[in-house]
Amino acid sequence: MDRGKRPNKFVSSRNNKIYMDLKDVIREHALPFLPAKSLFKAQGVCRDWKLQISTPFFAHNQSLSYHAISGVFCQNPGDPPSFISMDPKSCGVPDPSLKFLPEPIDIRASSNGLICCQGHTGANAYYICNPVTKQWKKLPNTNADHGHDPAVVLVSEPSLLNFVAEYKLICAFPSVEYDNATEFEIYSSSEGAWKVSGEICFASKKLMPRSGVHADGVVYWQAKRHGIVAFDLAKDRSQLIQGYYHHGRNTTLGMMNGKLCNTYANGNSIMVNVLSNIYSNTMQMHSHARTWEETARFSIDSSVLGGINSDLVVVLFVGCNVVLFQIGRKILCYDIKTKETKVMCSAAESDVRCVFLCE
Known part of the structure; x- marks a missing residue:
């Protein structure tokens, strides 16, 4: 019985890995295609996104992508x-x-x-x-x-x-x-x-x-x-x-x-x-x-x-x-x-x- 529960933990671990991969994919490959106002809002999602968006490399990449x-x-x-x-929801200037x-x-x-x-x-x-x-x-x-x-x-x-x-x-x-x-x-x-x-x-x-x-x-x-x-x-x-x-x-x-x-x-x-x-x-x-x-x-x-x-x-x-x-x-x-x-x-x-x- 105990052995039957172990695969579930393994599957749960794999699901977490899949989730992390998806988050990384969005951060690296989707965010650069957003307009500036949407990116300011996206900075509040998590610390990783805020750090990513604030880097000069990201700003350079966004200018090429969007x-x-x-x-x-x-x-x-x-x-x-x-x-x-x-x-107005996604585009604007301060x-x-x-x-x-x-x-x-x-x-x-x-x-x-x-x-x-x-x-x-x-x-x-x-x-x-x-x-x-x-x-x-x-x-x-x-x-x-x-x-x-x-x-x-x-x-x-x-x-x-x-x-x-x-x-x-x-x-x-x-x-x-x-x-x-x-x-x-x-x-x-x-x-x-x-x-x-x-x-x-x-x-x-x-x-x-x-x-x-x-x-x-x-x-x-x-x-x-x-x-x-x-x-x-x-x-x-x-x-x-x-x-x-x-x-x-x-x-x-x-x-x-x-x-x-x-x-x-x-x-x-x-x-x-x-x-x-x-x-x-x-x-x-x-x-x-x-x-x-x-x-x-x-x-x-x-x-x-x-x-x-x-x-x-x-x-x-x-x-x-x-x-x-x-x-x-x-x-x-x-x-x-x-x-x-x-x-x-x-x-x-x-x-x-x-x-x-x-x-």
Whole structure:
């Protein structure tokens, strides 16, 4: 009889081992895929999880594993920014107005969890901050005049082999020496200084300040009249891309599956087109090569429009398989995978500035 009870103890011991293994699996392989707000809550589960989450290696691993939109910073003219969470239960920031910065600011750009802001006083300095940890850095003064509404793009891409969160801030600004030309100034966190590129784009005309986007090592800006200006960070070369769908203020640039995309509203439909061949304008005659290929299209339900003219639909952002657009005072989010639309905000101004927090 005694011998018959021993296997039960052995089985119980094995069950405990299985439980410990599962806990370790969750800690090592599941936690890095959670957003920051969920991780703060997970620190209270046990001491092991708290120690794991607080290590620099875990923070580095989470930045490589979790890629989704946590929410959007919105700023009406003259007001401090506010944060709209995609999922208030799992995503959020401790200070939605970014009051931890030393002066009132305007939000300018974002990249992989970092936000670029610009101060209102003095030399209108740039600040790079992490809104989740409230860490920030004031950048040195620029060498060139970027203007009152600078066309800046923040580039921060976590590297598997680099634990330091390095970033670059790129600004395209009108040339002082040449008419209808654009120059580029880059700040590198690794060098801690600004540098004006020797490259000058002579055919760029004027750029739309808030249109900049980064995709696969190239920064793109939308020209006010026609075309897209591309600046290759590695080659330090610029290019004007033609063959561009342009529908005025209803058009925006974004990134879909690592590629530049052009998204615009046409009536009650929104189309997403991905850059497929940047050299299509140099192909031989009768070539079927196209600069853009449509990858997604969806219609806005009449109940969502609420009687507002569909010509007033403004696309704000496209990326991470979502499209955010504004109708009147409403900001809505369309999920390309689930094909669901939800209202994010109901009190946005027509000139609202939006910067999206992607972790």
